[in-house]
């Protein structure tokens with residue numbers, strides 16, 4: 001999908017990082033029509049949240065299944081086939097060549113798009129070096145983006161800090177999905193490579209993933225509306 005084709009409202013993806021289905025359904029009801037795209041990750045998926053993918057898709061919402069798959073190729077492929085049946089829009093895998101290749105092959109013919117996680121937004125250069133990598137964050141993000149593009153991956157997950165450089169590499173052929181979003185004045189938490197919604201859109205991000213700044217706000221709907229307004233303003 002070309003960025004121009006993305007409805008402004010769909011550019012905000014709210015991470016439902018909540019303890020269970022009851023809490024997730026309450027949050028979805030609270031956010032109402034201000035949010036059209038949700039992400040279900042480890043916490044909710046492992047607490048019985050996967051059926052919510054089909055439920056949300058049936059109700060007209062889009063769903064990003066964030067399982068960050070990484071395993072031998074056959075296991076990744078079979079996992080992708082199962083997720084494709086749920087009706088999700090996006091699924092994450094880690095940006096390792098075998099994993100990306102298996103995921104892309106397994107999703108073909110379905111409506112599911114594969115997103116490759118380049119370098120987690122909670123990592124800086126020191127964290128990468130501690131994990132045994134010799135490249136710094138920006139070089140590793142760019143190298144992985146190039147590999148992902150060659151392998152036919154549909155989109156990239158990175159910090160908005162890398163969005164402008166990634167856009168130069170992949171053009172508009174791949175979706176750029178950016179967590180590490182922090183509206184002005186909100187707590188950084190464990191994120192290290194962050195930007196405000198407006199700056200992320202200006203840098204070229206297609207989709208912004210926002211969790212705690214919305215779900216832990218005193219008024220989540222007002223927080224989501226504020227992010228949506230910032231996105232619309234940045235899009236001009």
Ligand SMILES: O=C(O)c1cc(=O)[nH]c(=O)n1[C@@H]1O[C@H](COP(=O)(O)O)[C@@H](O)[C@H]1O
Nearest residue numbers: 015041119120121157179180209210211212
């Ligand atoms: O794949 C992701 O969505 C992801 C990748 C990444 O590099 N960093 C990152 O924070 N995420 C996810 O994005 C969400 C960010 O949540 P908040 O930090 O609460 O806004 C979480 O659900 C993370 O799992």
